[in-house]
Amino acid sequence: MAVFAGLTDDVEAVVSGINEGANLGDDATYSSTLGSAIEGAMLGFPSLAASQQSRDGRFRLVDLEGYDFEAGAALMARLVERMVEDRDRLPSRSVLNFNAPAKPAKSIVLASLDRRIWQRSSIPVVETDEGRGWLLFATHAEQDPIFEGEAGSDVRALSDGYASVTPMNFAWTDRHARRRLLAWAKRTIADLNASIMVEGSRIP
Template identity: 30%
Template sequence: MRILISNDDGFGAPGILALERVARQLTDDVWVVAPETDQSGLAHSLTLHDPLRAREIDNRHFAVRGTPTDCVIMAIRQLMPDAPDLVLSGINAGANIADDVTYSGTVACAIEATLLGVPAIALSQAYDWGGNGTIPYDTAEAHAGGILKRVWEQGIRKGTLVNVNFPDCAPDRVAGVEVTRQGTFDHGIKVDARVDARKKAYYWLAYARGECESAVGTDAYAIDNKRISVTPMRLDLTDHDGLSRLKSAF
């Protein structure tokens, strides 16, 4: 079994190091191809107007000057001798649940792998944004191996990926595993307006998570209740229920 690992937090981030240790529980054939720098929030973006550069760190480890999506393409189409059997993305610093998945470079790695015909799983570790910033990667690392084995044995259908989130708690406080649907957030991003030393305005996008639908069965509910969330996601974004209604207008 050959596994490719990537992420959006950058090569050498604590989460990707933890994920490599997990992957090596499954196989010795592990490749890591990840962005040279933090690329969080870039979603499924491509680098089209600049060249890509891949730096070989050591055997089967590459840092790419590009986006998370670039990394998966470079790995599968250029750097690896053969396509991997499985792509793992993460472990992300922070949960990727509800509407956040649309921004996530971690999920985008899994999307790109799925588009290229390779089964993929995204993994993220929740933590307290308002706390001391400590991310309990040991929780994800303790439980990820068993989750990955079960998902792999069950199989990942063509055109789908699996999004796994671990709750913000110690490994022994995890209350179980729940297969969930995607929840929703109120949009929480704000613009932080500032003025520089030359009296010119500039702006930061200030990320803040809005209120979340914590309905039973959602990824957000599972995380809020210290459960590991496992969410199958489809690349097909078609509103199938709305097809006939819209067709009637034409």
């Protein structure tokens, strides 16, 4: 809205998040956090969607334990700085989907979106009328979604204590954009991981 209304003219990047809860695998496709970053990329800005896994290390949509944002936010800020610095070298319509694990990340890894395993009747439903005269259908305890957990995937990365970065490009007709974005992401992640090692500790 700010861009379309002319309320700002010096946007360097679009950062969507940090979302409460990870946006991983197939589930990322209906994430408003990622959707907002995609909109930013469509408008020509380097864009990043950031999400934080809950403190308990689970993958549920509804959290019961809270979030620790400090480490993930520090890591996210470094990624955004690099995107702004390299803006002219990034392919147009580029998005990074960043997910921070429950605890401070061991390092950052380049990851693909994992595949979710969909199962009918996998959610236990409780039927009640609570004395109101109509039926209500609910579940008392949300289960973690089931993913394949493939090596190199974002779900595997967070499960193993790493932050994941999934590069996405929406320049539909540019056959080389995705390849260039992947090459940039690999170099950037390697540089950031090296800086973490030099500092001698995890982020922050």
